[in-house]
Amino acid sequence: MxxxxxxxxxxxxxxxxxxxxxxxxxxxxxxxxxxxxxxKMVNVAHRGASGHAPENTMAAFQKGFEMKADYIEIDVQMTKDGELVAIHDTTVDRTTNGTGAVGDLTFEEIRQLDAGSWFGPEFAGEKVPTFEEILDGFRGKTGVLIELKAPELYPGIEEKVAEALIERNMHRPNNAKIIIQSFNHGSMQTSKELLPNIPHGVLAGMSWANVTDEQLAEFATYADYFNPNMNIVTHELVAGVHAADMRIFPYTSRSQEQAFRLFDLGVDGIITDFPEHVYKHPVFN
The missing domain is CATH 1.20.5 (Single alpha-helices involved in coiled-coils or other helix-helix interfaces)
Incomplete structure (x- = not known):
């Protein structure tokens, strides 16, 4: 026993x-x-990794690349003499040591400005980069999400963006590594006609909180993405966007908690100032 x-x-x-x-x-x-x-979550570095370096500068874009973001997001506008540059506001006042509207300044005038010191002394001397510099610096290294900022102020900007991409043979399908988006939905229709093989997205602010299935279906006739303010994202919205055969990249996550919430809502990607937040989602059973 x-x-x-x-x-x-x-x-x-x-x-x-x-x-x-x-x-x-x-x-x-x-x-x-x-x-x-x-x-599987697409990680988009908003204006570059703008939580770590001055937005829309080569330093921020490089930081986004180093942090292994899937895309760097850039804002494209046009100078008085027709040069495409990356800057968010329609004036240079907030992010440089200059003043004036982007469209009223020549490229040479904008190029003389310091676009880094406002963020930190270690970034003193950072310049406002050109669209072409960004394409040449990062194509083949990371995706580029191009936002046409206030295109109604810059007649012909859609054609200029298309020309720059076509010149570099970046207008052909390549794992969706180029996306073009704007709050100006008419501009996206124009751009899609010029670049039919490049995915396009419509940006949506708070006023689109009650977007209908019919409106989403209309967007889907020319857009591949519906990218809304993160505060209007719900499970129902995500389901509606997916039902319309589009993807959804909300903007702009600036905290770990915000990233967690978007992750749980089942979005396809997160546009964030802090790419590291997208990589720190906890384990859910």
């Missing part, structure tokens, strides 16, 4: 060890699955 009891005790210990090992393996598998799901 003692021998049988010892055998049973041994078996119990062995089963406990086995159960513990199995539980650990299950936990590891859960973690692996979570990581795999996490890797």
């Amino acid at each position: 003692k021998r049988i009891g010892a055998m049973l005790a041994g078996m119990g210990i062995a089963m406990s060890v086995f159960a513990g090992t199995a539980a650990a393996e299950t936990a590891d598998l859960s973690s692996l699955v979570s990581k795999q799901e996490q890797q």
Whole structure:
């Protein structure tokens, strides 16, 4: 009897060890699955990794690339003499040491400005980059999400963007590594006609919180993405966008909690100032 009891005790210990090992393996598998799901999330560095470097500068774009973002997002406008430059505001006042509207300044005037010191002394001397410099610097290295900023101020900007892409043979399908978007939806229709093989997106502010299925279907006739303000994103909106055969990249996540929320809502990508937030989603069972 003692021998049988010892055998049973041994078996119990062995089963406990086995159960513990199995539980650990299950936990590891859960973690692996979570990581795999996490890797499907498209990580878009907003104006470059703008939480770490001055927005829309080569330093910010390089930082986004180094942080392994899938795309760098850039804002494109046009100078008085027709040069395409990357800057968000329609004036240079906030992000440079100059003043005036982008469209009232020549490229040479804008090029003389310091676009980095406002963010930190270590970025003193950063310049406003040209659209072509960004394309040449990052094509083949990371995706580029191009926002046409206030294109109604710059007649012909859609054609100029198209020319720059075609000149570099970047207008052909290449794993969707070029996307063009704008709040000006008419501009996106024009751009799509010029570049039919490049995915396009419509940006949507708070006023689109109650967008209808019919409106989404209309967008889908020329757009591949519906990219809204993150505050209007719901499970229903995500489902509606997907039902219209579009993808959804909300903007702009600036905290880990905001990234978590968007992840849980099932969006396809997150436009963020901090690319590292998209890589830190916790394990969900």
